[in-house]
Amino acid sequence: MKRIMLFTRRDLLAGSAAAVSTAALPAATAAQPAGRQTPGVYRIKLGSFEVTALYDGTWFRKIDGKFVRNASSADVNRALADAFLPPNIVPTSFTALLVDTGKGRVLIDAGTGGQLGPTTGYLGGALAAAGVDPKRIGTVLVTHFHPDHINGIRDKDGAKVFPNAEIKVPAREWDYWMDDARLSAATDAARPQFLNARRIFRDIAGEVMRFEPGKEAAPGIVPLAAYGHTPGHTVYSIASGRQSMLVLGDTTNHPWLFARYPEWQGAFDVDGSMAVAARKKLLDRAAADRMLVHGYHFPFPAIGHIAKRGKGYEVVPTMWQPL
């Protein structure tokens, strides 16, 4: 009775080595594989609100020694290996958040618009799978002006994707990226981001509402300053009834890197040390208060909790469950 298991590595691979016998399969099973991923849509209740995570895709970002300013490639690759990811590529995923307050629909960040390669741009399909017409989005809130957060405001032809939405952005973010003097002074690396912000916003400038942190930007949704990643980078608290969550935006990029190693400064951080200070403050708070959080670059559904782990933090993903 105590003969538990007799298997070897060879057994585990027997399936690939053996000649595959299919002659006996009934005709009814012949079928084509689906060939594509299912839309990424996941819902939670938050008080009387319904919050839906919408997957926009993953950018398989090839990195070099400069991706993290203050860590070596070897250290970055070790962090990737700890997450069972291959070296030299950071799979950066994008998950926007739709908040249905019962009175209206608020989208937090607008996705990539499919402008980061063929493995991005699924937000529209996810919205459709969620049964939401983009025309019925009433508000788009923006965390910051990096392209992967604002490009989805327009399609590739420049048309508005959410034609009836009021667009609300952090005033400090607007002031930085839309400032012509800063554009003139920008480095070659930064210039495309300044130009991109103009492409998205310039001819709708009159319709874009610029807000200060600390006051409701939509019912139950309060923007909070988290400057550093960009000069106006803003996170959001969502609260309904006795439940709340913290929408972290780009407080960390890939959490197996920047939550586990909160001191790491990404090449994309406008002010690396401010970004680190904001990250530690927010993650400390989230961990201490056991807050439900969303991170735009967390693996879908990008919702979970933050736990302290050694000198860093761990994202504990929420357990998929019925609504």
Add this chain to the structure above:
Amino acid sequence: MKRIMLFTRRDLLAGSAAAVSTAALPAATAAQPAGRQTPGVYRIKLGSFEVTALYDGTWFRKIDGKFVRNASSADVNRALADAFLPPNIVPTSFTALLVDTGKGRVLIDAGTGGQLGPTTGYLGGALAAAGVDPKRIGTVLVTHFHPDHINGIRDKDGAKVFPNAEIKVPAREWDYWMDDARLSAATDAARPQFLNARRIFRDIAGEVMRFEPGKEAAPGIVPLAAYGHTPGHTVYSIASGRQSMLVLGDTTNHPWLFARYPEWQGAFDVDGSMAVAARKKLLDRAAADRMLVHGYHFPFPAIGHIAKRGKGYEVVPTMWQPL
């Protein structure tokens, strides 16, 4: 410039405290929330195979001091809290696996059939969302005869859910649960499981193929003995080309309990110490070889890797990504 963030706990909750202003929302945003979860469907490629995780639901299992034989309620509740779960309830989720070999479709475990309460029984909807007609499942492989793995073979009226599927089960599992002498000798707690196995299998006994471990049960899929949880509990290696994965069945129930604390014996283990030995052997192997794994009771999509962590193990969920 160094004024980063000025917010307090009160700010975070301001949204719920403040009077909610909705007067300004455009009419186009008025909408009803979806009110239900999206189907859980997630695909990966494995060599030339397509493997699809299908979410069948979650049983919110109220537990008492006997849920883990050799741990206190306080220890179990601490493990739940580490996973940011409330005390005294183990959310036991069910995710079956569909393997499309290009020649046929193989389902590994059949779900609960919705017979574990209103938050279970989503497998049919997930299959439909995946575009798969149950009539086109050619093979159902079973890990063991606990109700949450076999009940989905029949609907509530007793009809076959997969009418064209060959059903393949571990011979040792069949011999144990279908043995009338064992039924007669069964405790009151175990008797329903013996009777349930008869309900599912008795009138199709001639159609159920009973196999021994170690030989292909379907193309590329090899059963491996992992006895203990039940006397014939069987896991599966799936291999295609140079890729493989290990389907762990009930090697661990909720991983935040039984992977983190591999010595814990569940009240549902027929032989607790054998179950622990099988668990450690399989998780050690999976961790050492960095194998892709599936766990029936892991949080959806129930696919990931196993990392050693202290005296136990951690499940690192796979990152949701395009196919």
